[in-house]
Amino acid sequence: MSVDIGTFSEMSTPAQQVRLVLLHDRQGKVLALLPPSRMLDLTSVAKLYGRELQATRVDDARRFFTQPGLQTEAGQAKLLSLPLLLDSSLGEAPLRCNELHSGLCFTLSSVPTHDQVSRGQVSCDPATSGMGSAGLDDATVITRAVERFTSLRVQQRLEDTLGLPGLSQTMRKIVMLRSDPEAGVDELVPVVKLDPSLSAQVMGWASSPYYAAPGRVRSIEDAIIRVLGFDLVINLALGVAMGQVLRLPEDTPRGTVPYWEQAVYTATLSEKLARSIPLERRPRPGLAYLAGLLHNFGYLVLGHLFPPHFSRLSRHIEANPQLEQSLIEQEVLHVTREQVGGWLLESWKLPAEVSVAVRYQHEPGFEGEHAEYARLLYLASRLLRQHGMSAGPAGPLPDEVMQELGLQQADLEQAMLVLKADAEGLSQLSDLFSGSVS
Incomplete structure (x- = not known):
């Protein structure tokens, strides 16, 4: 195996694009190679390899692949001495390898063949999954x-x-007001006042630094009319209601x-x-x-x-x-x-x-x-x-x-x-x- 980090124009055959994914479990690291348009299927990986591997955290992957040594041909050759999973859809070399989080990119002039290389169907085509x-x-x-x-x-x-739990009576009224183009502050204020939790939230929103209301917010009416407005209170209340469900x-x-x-x-x-x-x-x-x-x-x-x-x-x-x-x-x-x-x-x-x-x-x-x-x-x-x-x-x-x-x-x-x-x-x-x- 050799690693060539030259440009496409230096290759006699156009290089196939390949995505590198660093996987790990308690036994150590594994490097998967697959076409960038395909989805790495971890269920297939487990069946093929007998290990419950998962992708390395983004920050950890970025630190790993930006090591100065991996910018050299010798370092890239060492990287590919890791246990490798090659997707069966990959063709022959040259392969243009890319790692998404770090931007590392290099070309393989030959496919690794050491004893820790496994080849099999570890990816699927997501474009056909919903057919x-x-x-x-x-x-x-x-x-x-x-x-x-x-x-x-x-x-x-x-x-x-x-x-699914249903919406509260207050939130059903809020939904009705949201759908009524004629509704306004006069209809909203009584609904908010009847719900202590919603009242507290409205006062909290109106007092938040983001809205920077001049002076102290003293009442629900003050919060809705002077600071937040009808639309915003309705929308924030519905957002919280959905999240509480x-x-x-x-x-x-x-x-x-x-x-x-x-x-x-x-x-x-x-x-x-x-x-x-x-x-x-x-x-x-x-x-x-x-x-x-x-x-x-x-x-x-x-x-x-x-x-x-x-x-x-x-x-x-x-x-x-x-x-x-x-x-x-x-x-x-x-x-x-x-x-x-x-x-x-x-x-x-x-x-x-x-x-x-x-x-x-x-x-x-x-x-x-x-x-x-x-x-x-x-x-x-x-x-x-x-x-x-x-x-x-x-x-x-x-x-x-x-x-x-x-x-x-x-x-x-x-x-x-x-x-x-x-x-x-x-x-x-x-x-x-x-x-x-x-």
Whole structure:
């Protein structure tokens, strides 16, 4: 085996792109090599190799692969003396090896053949994982996944099967107010006052450094009318209510942005982008904020539905950071957070703009009613990913999505600058959510 760190032009045959993934267990490190477009399947790895390996933490992988020695040919040769798992879909050399977290990149002019090399099918094609459910409505897809991965047999009403606690009477009133275009502060204040927990939360939000209210906030009326406003109180209350229905999963992917921090960032950026859209085609900023706040709600539902399988899902997300998480969820659970989140929000009768946005947030080509809210979420999510403020692979922002919304690149950059300037206050606001939701 030789390691060549030259350029493509120096190779007589075009090199195949290969992704390096550092795995580990108590027995030590293993290096997996597979095409970058494919998903590393840890279940297949366990069957082939007889070990329950998992991806190394992002920070640990970055430290490992940025060692000065690995920038040399000798160091790369030593790296490839580790136990290796070669996916069966890999062709012959040359192989252009890339490690996502560190940027390490080098070319192999021959495939390693030492006695610790194992070759087998350790990956799958995530693009084909959802083909079996093509054309099915979301309720049917969720039903099949529930029956496949749990002992539950779905009853006549899917909501009854899932065992989800219902919304409180206060929150049902809040939902009704959110859906009523004629509702205002006069209808909201009495609802908030009747719920001691919600009253305390509203006072806490209004007094937070992020809103920087002049003078002391002395009453619920003062908090809603002078500081927060009708839309914001409604949206924050609904966000907390959704979080109280379902607990945050315990074994989440390591190294990701905390749930509520990501939710607040996405909500705030979605609203800022909505306000940048020309007035004649502008979506309602308050609904854009609520869609952002609940954009990841389906993640909580997956944790509730499939607790025995959630750890496995988290390990697969860690091992495949280059893939959309919905593709990994489809492969591991046969249902995605967007499907269950959109379906449940619709069944709870939240505004259609919100449930549609949550369901189609990763499908910029969606053309149905309220598509503009889904496109706003799409842009907000990818902007945040580019700045390390949201989970998922970063990528370019499609010009056609911006054009359909009437946004310019300068609008996105300005909204992001304002958000980053407010990041400390937004993090404190997310702490208020974390403190009120288990």
